[in-house]
Amino acid sequence: MDEIRDDRRNFLNWLIGGGLVAFLGSVFYPVYKYVIPPPSGEANVSQVKLPFKLKELQEDEKKSRIFKFGRNVGIILLTPENELKAFNAVCTHLDCTVQYRKDLSIIWCACHNGRYDLEGRNISGPPPRPLTVYTVHVDNATGDIFVAEAKG
Numbered sequence: 001m002d003e004i005r006d007d008r009r010n011f012l013n014w015l016i017g018g019g020l021v022a023f024l025g026s027v028f029y030p031v032y033k034y035v036i037p038p039p040s041g042e043a044n045v046s047q048v049k050l051p052f053k054l055k056e057l058q059e060d061e062k063k064s065r066i067f068k069f070g071r072n073v074g075i076i077l078l079t080p081e082n083e084l085k086a087f088n089a090v091c092t093h094l095d096c097t098v099q100y101r102k103d104l105s106i107i108w109c110a111c112h113n114g115r116y117d118l119e120g121r122n123i124s125g126p127p128p129r130p131l132t133v134y135t136v137h138v139d140n141a142t143g144d145i146f147v148a149e150a151k152g
């Protein structure tokens with residue numbers, strides 16, 4: 001008789017213990033997943049080949065495009081002097097994405113009217129620092145555009 005009672009007690013202890021573990025898991029697992037973000041699939045890169053060719057950029061009415069540079073966003077533009085310029089497109093004020101204003105010959109941030117010249121220098125508005133400049137290389141044979149981090 002005592003043996004049956006011990007078996008029942010063991011079974012109930014196991015059931016309560018298992019239930020407690022399941023309960024704690026269901027509470028803390030979502031918290032853990034929220035606090036620890038999943039690893040990003042994007043890697044840090046130092047050079048990218050743009051998904052469009054020089055001709056497309058030349059024919060683009062805005063004369064500029066936004067592109068992915070690893071985890072960052074870049075902007076490439078064609079100046080009135082037909083020079084290609086590329087920058088990290090993240091505004092140095094509060095991280096909005098900048099755009100090329102061909103009509104004003106500036107790089108402009110719509111969030112707080114931040115302005116940069118075509119060298120990426122902050123010239124008015126709240127941005128505290130210039131944009132990061134990328135180097136641009138065009139393969140003349142294919143029209144492919146390569147953008148890389150500037151060295152030094």
Ligand code: FES
Nearest residue numbers: 091093094109114
């Ligand atoms: S985020 Fe660009 S000016 Fe504020």
